[in-house]
Amino acid sequence: MASDSLPEKKRISESTIHRLSLYYRALSVLEKEGFETVSSKGLAKREKLTPAQVRKDLSFFGSFGTRGLGYPVVELREKISQILGIDRSWRVALVGVGNIGSALVSYKEFQKQGFKIVKLFDNDQRKIGSNHKGIVVSDIKNLANELELDNIEMVVVAVPATVAQYVVDDIVKAGIKAILNFAPVNLKVPDDVFLRNENMSMELEYLSFALVNDHIPKRVR
Amino acid sequence: MASDSLPEKKRISESTIHRLSLYYRALSVLEKEGFETVSSKGLAKREKLTPAQVRKDLSFFGSFGTRGLGYPVVELREKISQILGIDRSWRVALVGVGNIGSALVSYKEFQKQGFKIVKLFDNDQRKIGSNHKGIVVSDIKNLANELELDNIEMVVVAVPATVAQYVVDDIVKAGIKAILNFAPVNLKVPDDVFLRNENMSMELEYLSFALVNDHIPKRVR
DNA sequence: TCAAATATGTGAAATGCTTCACAAGAAAAT
DNA sequence: ATTTTCTTGTGAAGCATTTCACATATTTGA
Missing domain, CATH: 3.40.50.720 (NAD(P)-binding Rossmann-like Domain)
Structure with a gap:
């Protein structure tokens, strides 16, 4: 029988997309600094995230890393730019x-x-x-x-x-x-x-709230 | 015995605070338009949210509404400005x-x-x-x-x-x-x-991603 | 005065997102 | 060649947020 089910379009969360922007930024810097590879840990540290989060985010789009080594900086940056659609003008x-x-x-x-x-x-x-x-x-x-x-x-x-x-x-x-x-x-x-x-x-209001309520932010968006 | 447990400081989510900003904005408009009360439904509609969300958000800080009637516009706006710490300069x-x-x-x-x-x-x-x-x-x-x-x-x-x-x-x-x-x-x-x-x-990148992936956004932040 | 309609406030369920933990693969060291 | 170390990719668990659903309270209309 020829009825294939349509390829499921995974729902990617807004947060994941925003973090891709952060990864892209970090990778651009790493590239300039001459690094050839970076681990999820290294990438996470640069943007105050967790390694697991980095790996999970990237895994939605494919497997780009090498176990024991990490991710190739240039290649991953290019891949993310494709995903975000900024590999064009x-x-x-x-x-x-x-x-x-x-x-x-x-x-x-x-x-x-x-x-x-x-x-x-x-x-x-x-x-x-x-x-x-x-x-x-x-x-x-x-x-x-x-x-x-x-x-x-x-x-x-x-x-x-x-x-x-x-x-x-x-x-x-x-x-x-x-x-x-x-x-x-x-x-x-x-x-x-x-x-x-x-x-x-909005972000100033958030700061205002934080100061008034001595709120401890969990992360920095 | 005199050992009271400290009053639990509920953790308020970042999203809730951001929505308070939206409620504040909507209430300011409603006030100008001369409305005296507004329901969670009315407030939700103005900011593309759900009534349940509005009620839940507000409930973290107290009970400000009247059943069968809704929330008093001026009073609620003032209350939110206190919560956000923008009732001052x-x-x-x-x-x-x-x-x-x-x-x-x-x-x-x-x-x-x-x-x-x-x-x-x-x-x-x-x-x-x-x-x-x-x-x-x-x-x-x-x-x-x-x-x-x-x-x-x-x-x-x-x-x-x-x-x-x-x-x-x-x-x-x-x-x-x-x-x-x-x-x-x-x-x-x-x-x-x-x-x-x-x-x-970041938001332009999100738009770029959305166009390229024909992504259906759930809501508008 | 009473019934119908409206709308809140909130536990509980459902959903969504993040973190954990580990098998598996690759590199580095011996 | 073999062991050790490193690190990914990913189900599953844990946690957080949103939505549901309804008891309760108030207003409105008859």
């Missing part, structure tokens, strides 16, 4: 060239990881047409159109909370499936659109 | 007046929640002495000293990854117990210092 647009927005345009870390901000949008006439790091700011009126024309794959939203939903509605209309939102508001998007929120106050 | 210093640092100085959300940036530090002679939003940038050389003199309670680190550890060592020397780090590096601090990391690339 992404065309990113940024909406809202204010405080945060401007900072993000110049943020080296994004570029380094292949996230290329290639379009800027704002609704402020004084900003439209101005040049930020070689990119001319477009009028937000043409948002949906231009996102499509320019083959944008991800959009970063850095507009005031009050208008973020309208902006996101436009972005969704353009067929964009990945949005990173810096506005402190819960945005509604269809089920097939990936939305992540970056809430910078 | 915090004296915050920021080290590294670069892209991100400058943006954070002007970031309204921090001020709104009582996090007052009152000191700026940099090592760049061109920046030292310059004025950002009414604050004169100090020389990072005097970091430890000035932090103590000015009764700083939290420090935001927005320096390059390569120097972040040195900066943090100084901050720790000054007796600071709460640090928010924007540098993409794992910093070492003593056990009694609370360190949180804000890694802005």
Whole structure:
């Protein structure tokens, strides 16, 4: 009988993905430092995790190590970059060239990881047409159109909370499936659109809670 | 016999604290919109959570609701602000007046929640002495000293990854117990210092992973 | 006043995530 | 060549978090 069951798509936890980012970072440093291999123990220590956790995380995606030796640094870094999809570059647009927005345009870390901000949008006439790091700011009126024309794959939203939903509605209309939102508001998007929120106050609030309650944190996220 | 057992300090999970931030935000909006009460269901809907989760989270800290009616908006917002320790203002210093640092100085959300940036530090002679939003940038050389003199309670680190550890060592020397780090590096601090990391690339990487793997996110953090 | 509807607070069940512990494989040492 | 050491990969156990389900309390409507 020919009926194969579909290959089970394992559910990978959010925490695991975030830790992959940490492993990637650590491996990049190890590579620069000239190490050829690293053990789960060594990797764990660099990011304040446990060796078991490292091994378990990696095991979801395959067997990359050699018993008795550890993991090959370069190879593992490359493998993780494939898993995360950062073994390529992404065309990113940024909406809202204010405080945060401007900072993000110049943020080296994004570029380094292949996230290329290639379009800027704002609704402020004084900003439209101005040049930020070689990119001319477009009028937000043409948002949906231009996102499509320019083959944008991800959009970063850095507009005031009050208008973020309208902006996101436009972005969704353009067929964009990945949005990173810096506005402190819960945005509604269809089920097939990936939305992540970056809430910078949250961690300060966590610190505040920790100080007031003399809370002992278990780990550092 | 007089030996009472110490009052058990329940361990509150990181997730619960982060959700308190969301509840706080939602309640602030509800208050502005004129609502006097809100149910766990209503609150959950605003932040894409479940009613049971809302009730469980709040139950760790007390009983704030009325059966058949819900929670009093103003009172609950105040209560949460007490729990999070944001029913007061915090004296915050920021080290590294670069892209991100400058943006954070002007970031309204921090001020709104009582996090007052009152000191700026940099090592760049061109920046030292310059004025950002009414604050004169100090020389990072005097970091430890000035932090103590000015009764700083939290420090935001927005320096390059390569120097972040040195900066943090100084901050720790000054007796600071709460640090928010924007540098993409794992910093070492003593056990009694609370360190949180804000890694802005991480969420983009998550989006990248989601697009490449057509991953269905369970919730939005 | 009473019934119906609403909504909390919370043990218990279910689910999810992390850590343990060890067999198995590979390298290093003798 | 053989033993010792090292380290992975992974079921299973342990722990933590979320969801369920319902007793209980309050409001609303008739």
